[in-house]
Amino acid sequence: MKQTSTKLPISLALLTCIVCALGFGLIALWVSDHQVRHFDQKIITNIQQLESPAMTRLMKFFTMIGSGIPVVIIILIAMFVLHRVLGHRRELLFLAIAVLGSALLNAVLKWLFQRARPEINRIIEANGYSFPSGHSMTAFSMYAALTFLVWGHVPSRLGRILLIVLSSLLIIAIGTSRIYLGVHYPSDVVGGYFMSGCWMAACIWFYQRILASSLTQ
Template sequence: LMKCFTIIGSGLPVVIIILIAMFVLYSVLGHRRELLFLAVAVLGSVLLNTVLKMLFRRARPEINRIIEANGYSFPSGHSMTAFSMYAALTFLLWKHVPSRIGRILLVVLSSLLIVTIGTSRIYLGVHYPSDVVGGYFMSGCWMAACIWFYQRYEERMLPLRTKSTA
């Protein structure tokens, strides 16, 4: 079960989820700015993780490994990517979910996926708990910045859009 959750937070599944989300945002909903937000949030998180791994250079745990993993341990890339991707998708979907219970379910489902993917990395023996918590913290800071800039951009663009439709 933990191997399945770790796969959900790895390269190809993340790319597939992002491509599907981008297709829906662009083709179905016609949201081009949201498409850019999602790309910046996830790709920025991956880039930030790479830079942090190079700075910290923390070795992975050597005992009780169930799977093998390469590279440095801190911060957990799976945790950072899962946090950024599911937080960004939740942020974008929030306004399209009309009911309060639907929004609660959206947040709970996203949170469960984020926590389970991080926990799977500890369980499988490829990360220390601090790697996962550090990944969540860094991704949380990154997402807060992305959302803040996105909302400021939207606030500045609102008067321009209302003038063009008037």
């Protein structure tokens, strides 16, 4: 089945990749030099003052859908729809590389920075290093990739706006839940967003080059 075009201008993809890489580099520099404490503490205070039993349940839900088995289930459902319903195959590889590559990149960066997790007002337990946030990177990469692939199949402008809004809200909610639950600093989440933005822009750029090359052959 022929896919409706979802082409993102290559120059825009490259520009996004560069801007996000610079943003991540700046956050990483602040983290390494311990210059981000005031920013982190202010955001943590503002978010954690919203603590309540209902809010805690909601934040645990968003953390849950951004990790482990729920992510695998979402990816498998998306792959089934792409392959069986929309008839795509190349897109399956794009989605797998986007999400798995993001997870691998996160593991490498955590090993490089080895930032300890916050210890104050931790509502849940989490292992491993803190920077950048794995949940934030996974959420950004997964929902950005899905939005990119589904975009061309949404016929109306309103539908596309709703698609972006929904994806953005899920990405923000999952990242915010990690701050609320006390297992990440805000700079971990922002750094994760920047790095995933860089990674996704690079993936889209390469995908469009491969797609364009196949159409000219």
